[in-house]
Amino acid sequence: DQQVKQNSPSLSVQEGRISILNCDYTNSMFDYFLWYKKYPAEGPTFLISISSIKDKNEDGRFTVFLNKSAKHLSLHIVPSQPGDSAVYFCAACNTDKLIFGTGTRLQVFP
């Protein structure tokens, strides 16, 4: 049973526009959420995180929103750049377990 779900396997966005990646979770005990970015043949790298006591966290072009009542988080990238093309994973933490979603492949085209 997938506790963290990313229902869009892929997303294509024009350079300069906003990219919105979505993530849903089922376990209300998750108290920390993270986004990772992965390029081919590399390990995932940390992008941004948010605690369950917050509903928004910004870092430059990246903003993560958390809606606890809907068990939903999203990552906004503004403006999108070609170098943002990668697979994005959301992850949720419950005690010491970090559970990942299935990933969304973002392609930013010129």
Next chain:
Amino acid sequence: NAGVTQTPKFQVLKTGQSMTLQCAQDMNHEYMSWYRQDPGMGLRLIHYSVGAGITDQGEVPNGYNVSRSTTEDFPLRLLSAAPSQTSVYFCASSTQGNTEAFFGQGTRLTVV
């Protein structure tokens, strides 16, 4: 700045063979974990450790063993390889379970 080092990068095994995937980190992180990445399945947690001498099961632990005798090392053992274990394996470390995890470059394992 080595970070998290995984060896080997590639491996081909025959069904029934055993092997150990190595993972070492030089950041003095207490928390280490193993994931496998499969198409359409994302990253699934195999085993994790919150410190030397302590390990626990993740989402997909069957067929794998781990031990944590030192803070630096967290090897993953495949006892009797099966084709279903063909995957890319990632090791990660962090200061705690709910903080930024640093990942290794991955080991691509093929079981034939």
